[in-house]
Amino acid sequence: MEDQEMQLKVRRVTDKFTESMYVLANEPSVALYRLQEHVRRSLPELVQHKTDMQSWEEQSQGAIYSVEYACSAVKSMTNSSLYFKNIDGLLRQAISMKEQIGNSQGRSLHDDTPPSSLVSAPHAPPASS
Numbered sequence: 001m002e003d004q005e006m007q008l009k010v011r012r013v014t015d016k017f018t019e020s021m022y023v024l025a026n027e028p029s030v031a032l033y034r035l036q037e038h039v040r041r042s043l044p045e046l047v048q049h050k051t052d053m054q055s056w057e058e059q060s061q062g063a064i065y066s067v068e069y070a071c072s073a074v075k076s077m078t079n080s081s082l083y084f085k086n087i088d089g090l091l092r093q094a095i096s097m098k099e100q101i102g103n104s105q106g107r108s109l110h111d112d113t114p115p116s117s118l119v120s121a122p123h124a125p126p127a128s129s
Helices: 002-079 081-110
Strands: none
Touching: 002 081
């Protein structure tokens, strides 16, 4: 009886050992198959996401360049305020001189000067020596 009991125990141990070996032998291949299956399903979507991100990066770079260019243009405009002030002063001087010339011509017209004397003759080119 003890011999049969021992055989039963040995058989259980060998069955469990065989089952463990079978699981260990097949488990990596099943895991690799599942991994390969997952990659095949998800790879096209990942590639699409990558191309979308590259496109968005290019658009972002273009927008960043445009903003930087606009900022530099605004900075150069603020730096040019000195030139605009000079132009404003020169225009005011020109308007003032024009008014003075207009006033002096108006006074000379009232002094009974003949109109032919107001019109100046074209200047001849200077004589070369």
